Amino acid sequence: MSVVTKAPVRPRDATVGWRTLRPYVMPVLGLLVAFAFLWPYLVMLLNAFRPSADVVQTPASILPREWKWTTFAEVLGDERFLAWLRTSVVVALASTAVVVVVAIPAAYFTARVRFPGRVAFLFLVLVTQMFSPTSLVVGIYREFFTLNLVNTYMAIILTNAAFNLAFAIWILHGFFSSIPKEIEEAAELDGCGRLATLLRIMLSLARPGLVTATIFTFIAAWNEYVVALTLMLDDDRKPLTVGINSYVTGYEQNWDQLFGASIVAIVPVVVLFALIEKHLVGGLTSGAVK
Amino acid sequence: MSSARPMVSGAAATAAPDTAPPSDSKPRRRRARARRGREPLHVALLWLGPALALILGVVVWPVVELVRASLSRYSITGLRRGDAGLENFRQVLANDALDTVLVNTLVWVVAVVALTMLVSLGVAQFLNKDFRGRRLVRWAVIVPWAASLVITARLFTLIYSYYYGVLNALLLKIGLIDTPIDFLGSDAWVMPSMVAVGVFVSIPFTAYVLVAGLNAIPGDVYEAARLDGASPWQAWRLVTLPLLRPAIMVATVLNMIYVFNSFPIIYTLNESNPGFGHDTTITFMYKLAFKSAEKDVGQSAAAGLFNVCIILIAVLAYLRITRWRKES
Numbered sequence: 001m002s003v004v005t006k007a008p009v010r011p012r013d014a015t016v017g018w019r020t021l022r023p024y025v026m027p028v029l030g031l032l033v034a035f036a037f038l039w040p041y042l043v044m045l046l047n048a049f050r051p052s053a054d055v056v057q058t059p060a061s062i063l064p065r066e067w068k069w070t071t072f073a074e075v076l077g078d079e080r081f082l083a084w085l086r087t088s089v090v091v092a093l094a095s096t097a098v099v100v101v102v103a104i105p106a107a108y109f110t111a112r113v114r115f116p117g118r119v120a121f122l123f124l125v126l127v128t129q130m131f132s133p134t135s136l137v138v139g140i141y142r143e144f145f146t147l148n149l150v151n152t153y154m155a156i157i158l159t160n161a162a163f164n165l166a167f168a169i170w171i172l173h174g175f176f177s178s179i180p181k182e183i184e185e186a187a188e189l190d191g192c193g194r195l196a197t198l199l200r201i202m203l204s205l206a207r208p209g210l211v212t213a214t215i216f217t218f219i220a221a222w223n224e225y226v227v228a229l230t231l232m233l234d235d236d237r238k239p240l241t242v243g244i245n246s247y248v249t250g251y252e253q254n255w256d257q258l259f260g261a262s263i264v265a266i267v268p269v270v271v272l273f274a275l276i277e278k279h280l281v282g283g284l285t286s287g288a289v290k
Numbered sequence: 291m292s293s294a295r296p297m298v299s300g301a302a303a304t305a306a307p308d309t310a311p312p313s314d315s316k317p318r319r320r321r322a323r324a325r326r327g328r329e330p331l332h333v334a335l336l337w338l339g340p341a342l343a344l345i346l347g348v349v350v351w352p353v354v355e356l357v358r359a360s361l362s363r364y365s366i367t368g369l370r371r372g373d374a375g376l377e378n379f380r381q382v383l384a385n386d387a388l389d390t391v392l393v394n395t396l397v398w399v400v401a402v403v404a405l406t407m408l409v410s411l412g413v414a415q416f417l418n419k420d421f422r423g424r425r426l427v428r429w430a431v432i433v434p435w436a437a438s439l440v441i442t443a444r445l446f447t448l449i450y451s452y453y454y455g456v457l458n459a460l461l462l463k464i465g466l467i468d469t470p471i472d473f474l475g476s477d478a479w480v481m482p483s484m485v486a487v488g489v490f491v492s493i494p495f496t497a498y499v500l501v502a503g504l505n506a507i508p509g510d511v512y513e514a515a516r517l518d519g520a521s522p523w524q525a526w527r528l529v530t531l532p533l534l535r536p537a538i539m540v541a542t543v544l545n546m547i548y549v550f551n552s553f554p555i556i557y558t559l560n561e562s563n564p565g566f567g568h569d570t571t572i573t574f575m576y577k578l579a580f581k582s583a584e585k586d587v588g589q590s591a592a593a594g595l596f597n598v599c600i601i602l603i604a605v606l607a608y609l610r611i612t613r614w615r616k617e618s
Contacts, residue, residue: 026421033416034430037494041433043456044445055448060459102340109337115329121338128349130605132551134572135597138579138590139352142359162348165341223438226553230580241438248444255448262441269436274429280498 041266048072048259055255071260081261083236084243088222088265091153091239095160095221099168100214102161107172108198112184129166133159134226141230151233159231160221168213175209176202208279215276219269240265353598359591366585378592387566387574395550395570397481399604402488402549407542410493414500435494443558446487450474450559474559480568484559488549495548496541503537504530539612543605550601571597 043062047055048071050064057065075081109115110122133140140159141150149155179202187197203210225241232238235246244265247258273280335342363374382388417428434442449457450473458470473483507530515525553572560568569577575597579590 027423030423030427034427037431037434040445056454058453060454060456062456102344105337106341113329115334116331128345130547130601134551134553135594136352138594139356142355143351158348162344165344225440241440266437270433273432273436277428
């Protein structure tokens, strides 16, 4: 899980030419790769800084013909937007908290202990991974309709938590399994019970896995769309992903605000991702690949 | 996911903790070891209870509701009107659009997953090299993954737009085309346009899984390959690729699941087209319940069950064909 990865393949006949060129060629290639992944979002950024009328003008122009700097102020001052933002924050945080609290004991226990039904439980988790809320959306709607929870945060929090649980359990399970048993035995000799061992020792050892699972869940919940689209009927209870679509409808077209709001929705996630970038590689290795 | 195997086969190894080495004379320690290794069901329920409750309550319950709904008749407002037997399934199977929808789904999943894997292999290889600014490039690659699919899809409706899309403007300017292309309106272009977006948003996750896989390959195998006189291409084909196999499998399976279940891209990019001409089974099902003239909950539930079965079968078939268990 080291941050630095040595380039494993060096060209066999590493010529002097390539050696001198490499420090210049690779960053340029890197710039091209970065651009390949960023260009649509650069278009988005440019469209957020021009009046909506300029966005939908023929012929299209890549640079704004007329600049507009007030979009972000408009969006952040829009009460609808703030309501959507609040929903997204509350739902993503709560879903993540539920997943972490529920997944840790399950992952730890299945990684360390044999008990009747263990294989069945792990199989159940594996099957859950294949179900998406999308294909079950009709069933989900009917369940929460029965429970009278349509249009509540509770409904989407539970759904997000349940459908992200499997992934979190797998990642954490992988990490807990990879920690040597001797460490726990030592803790036990010092008088730690199983819960104390988990909380005091295992969690800090499995921190990369925990970080990965947490951030993944948060991002999945933050970006969830279909269930929220179906369950959240009141405009002010919708999350960002659903809400911002009302900036551009058949009746009103505020492309600048749609993209301004989108950028506000994307930036925190990119920052979170960037923060765990080094964990991301290690987290995926131990949890899913190994 | 592959970590399931050692556990499944590990049941036989459970006896190991009981046979403590003779030097282990403290009875307390022996008891503790036994306790740590094995627990009765009621203790397990304490630890797994919350997870089970969540899975049963919010995954299994909707499945049951879905089965129930698929066997019922509903009014247009969603009120249950009695049993329907297998009528809903028959109606879905008899739907004129079904053939088109199934073909679309196959094209969508195969094209997106295959192209994603191919491009991601290259991207991962590149991201694994050491160069100045690599960290920044890795951050850039994350962006399409971090952005919500709806937002990206919405963005691409504008980029692809016939009248004011940047893409048409660009292609016209460099003289590649003479007249704008109706990317989201012409039958020939809708699917390729959607596939391109699907690949674009799937690459980051896939590339990261593959980078993780590349990282796990020890450097000395390359040293050995080099000493044996392997060319870089041979080293890649004979060393990297086989060792990358587990990562490729995981990425392929997860992508199959994600891409099959992908909703926002098709739903958004295909919004302006009437009918089911460019829908996959997922958007087809959604439209049956919430958008079609009939708003038929029963049929949509039946279609949803078909979806669940399709992805289960597809994943199992893939694992079977690639002999997941034996080799990885």
